[in-house]
Amino acid sequence: MLSLNRGSSLLRGAAARTVVVRCGSGRRGEGKGRGVAMESTHEEVEALMDPKNTVGGGVEDTYGEDRATEDQLVTPWTVSVASGYWLLRDPRHNKGLAFTEKERDAHYLRGLLPPVVASQELQEKKLMHNLRQYKLPLQRYMAMMDLQERNERLFYKLLIDNVEELLPVVYTPTVGEACQKYGSIFRHPQGLYISLKEKGKILEVLRNWPERSIQVIVVTDGERILGLGDLGCQGMGIPVGKLSLYTALGGLRPSACLPITIDVGTNNEQLLNDEFYIGLRQRRATGQEYADLLHEFMRAVKQNYGEKILIQFEDFANHNAFDLLAKYSKTHLVFNDDIQGTASVVLAGVVAALKLVGGTLAEHTYLFLGAGEAGTGIAELIALEMSRQTNAPIEECRKKIWLVDSKGLIVSSRKESLQHFKKPWAHEHEPIKNLLGAVQVIKPTILIGTSGVGRTFTKDVVEAMASFNEKPIILALSNPTSQSECTAEEAYTWSKGRAIFASGSPFDPVEYEGKTFVPGQANNAYIFPGFGLGLVISGAIRVHDDLLLAASEALAQQVTQENFDKGLIYPPFTNIRKISAKIASNVAAKAYELGLASRLPRPENLVKYAESCMYTPLYRSYR
Ligand SMILES: O=C([O-])CC(=O)C(=O)O
Numbered sequence: 001m002l003s004l005n006r007g008s009s010l011l012r013g014a015a016a017r018t019v020v021v022r023c024g025s026g027r028r029g030e031g032k033g034r035g036v037a038m039e040s041t042h043e044e045v046e047a048l049m050d051p052k053n054t055v056g057g058g059v060e061d062t063y064g065e066d067r068a069t070e071d072q073l074v075t076p077w078t079v080s081v082a083s084g085y086w087l088l089r090d091p092r093h094n095k096g097l098a099f100t101e102k103e104r105d106a107h108y109l110r111g112l113l114p115p116v117v118a119s120q121e122l123q124e125k126k127l128m129h130n131l132r133q134y135k136l137p138l139q140r141y142m143a144m145m146d147l148q149e150r151n152e153r154l155f156y157k158l159l160i161d162n163v164e165e166l167l168p169v170v171y172t173p174t175v176g177e178a179c180q181k182y183g184s185i186f187r188h189p190q191g192l193y194i195s196l197k198e199k200g201k202i203l204e205v206l207r208n209w210p211e212r213s214i215q216v217i218v219v220t221d222g223e224r225i226l227g228l229g230d231l232g233c234q235g236m237g238i239p240v241g242k243l244s245l246y247t248a249l250g251g252l253r254p255s256a257c258l259p260i261t262i263d264v265g266t267n268n269e270q271l272l273n274d275e276f277y278i279g280l281r282q283r284r285a286t287g288q289e290y291a292d293l294l295h296e297f298m299r300a301v302k303q304n305y306g307e308k309i310l311i312q313f314e315d316f317a318n319h320n321a322f323d324l325l326a327k328y329s330k331t332h333l334v335f336n337d338d339i340q341g342t343a344s345v346v347l348a349g350v351v352a353a354l355k356l357v358g359g360t361l362a363e364h365t366y367l368f369l370g371a372g373e374a375g376t377g378i379a380e381l382i383a384l385e386m387s388r389q390t391n392a393p394i395e396e397c398r399k400k401i402w403l404v405d406s407k408g409l410i411v412s413s414r415k416e417s418l419q420h421f422k423k424p425w426a427h428e429h430e431p432i433k434n435l436l437g438a439v440q441v442i443k444p445t446i447l448i449g450t451s452g453v454g455r456t457f458t459k460d461v462v463e464a465m466a467s468f469n470e471k472p473i474i475l476a477l478s479n480p481t482s483q484s485e486c487t488a489e490e491a492y493t494w495s496k497g498r499a500i501f502a503s504g505s506p507f508d509p510v511e512y513e514g515k516t517f518v519p520g521q522a523n524n525a526y527i528f529p530g531f532g533l534g535l536v537i538s539g540a541i542r543v544h545d546d547l548l549l550a551a552s553e554a555l556a557q558q559v560t561q562e563n564f565d566k567g568l569i570y571p572p573f574t575n576i577r578k579i580s581a582k583i584a585s586n587v588a589a590k591a592y593e594l595g596l597a598s599r600l601p602r603p604e605n606l607v608k609y610a611e612s613c614m615y616t617p618l619y620r621s622y623r
């Protein structure tokens, strides 16, 4: 809905025209507080009851302008039509050499481009050629980020058409190195930075972001970036990368995605002493100060974007990750990718692997190295699914699953000193100090690495797994590649070609005794884009474990006989958009079934509907 132009905008002669101002649009319909029970805070209810408020319940006030009282400050939002020179510098609309003759006339581009008119395909070909010239992955990353800032559709066209080749560039593992060096390679800011300096002003900061209709936020506080640890404010590469995947793999519009980094300081001495560090130069705020900033953020997000904004927590340290998820899953549409997304993808891989090794979930024995977010998250989802399949109480199912942390096997005698998220895994057993000892005694059929520490699945460990398993399932999930518990080559050679192996970061196929083994990539990238799409298209207002199981089931079903024949327990990323549509549809169906969906009526064919909602990167024609 558009209203009168009451803003001003820079007019560059005839070359720019301001056409439209959006302010205080009042879209009726899918408003807040309708249909499904939702918790509002005391203040939010009071604000709605305030007679000075001009907008009541049920009417969307995305800009907060109608709701603002006369003494409150609002932002006069303007949306202008770019043309001429500025059109070439607007990444959302720029097409570079692909502007047609007609468009060059109509949009004041004559003379600003060389005479040739190129197709998007030719642009793509040229850019792929250029990218392949770079020797270093980081150079490719920087070239891709520059493209994203220059010509967004072309960036997504490249990423979608060349997903297997470019995923490791814009995402894991290269994004890890990019975060480590973010200060040095920083050119244009991406995403929104909310630091302790913005305390008390977070709502205003959100309103500085140019897009209004945000559907997904990926937020980090940078404390546990992949397996690389505390990278502070430089963790921004992660939400940026994850959201590129939301668009490329899941089809969400780029304009609906908002990457956010919350900067409460860093305890990384190297960064604190780095002259190019881009964040707050102080040690991390903790306790109440941390909780207050996060609370202000969570409230501001809901106030600014409404009930259905999806917030994905990413790469928080364990203690905060579990606390934030527990606290906000009751009032917000949130999920933690490292706990829940990873769990869903690994469960899918395990279920698929059982087709190769036989047996049910309950007939296997699981041993994890690492008892943090990923380890306990995966363990819990496997136990939940086992419990669903067998009708056994979940407490019983947990007993099939063992976890080793830095102090050894988690056993009941350690219970008192364990962090709360490890306690459910403290089973009766003699203490065992290390992984190899635990492998030899527990004799797992499935070994899962979520430790964040590289090269911990040693030759002894893998050989032990292979000594009592015909086909040991070995998942080395820590990222990036340097932190992987073992390499694909190690898993295949040490197990004499018998391991079923997948890893969080990608590995190339391995030749062993004349046979080629293709490792799968057990990375949450398979799940979160489709999962998020499913939540968005159904208008879900809360995440539920059953939605994670639905996503996992949909992914496992996508593994074909041809994939199995190669030893793969995940489908290749090449078809990821189709896979995401299936995941989205399964998640949405479950959301409708559970009464968590607010977008009514339910579309009949959810797969088709999910596909029809997906962003396509082809250029649009301008009038
Ligand atoms: O980003 C990735 O590749 C997977 C992930 O969430 C992590 O390792 O934290």
Ligand SMILES: [Mg+2]
Pocket: 226, 314, 315, 337, 338
């Ligand atoms: Mg993560």
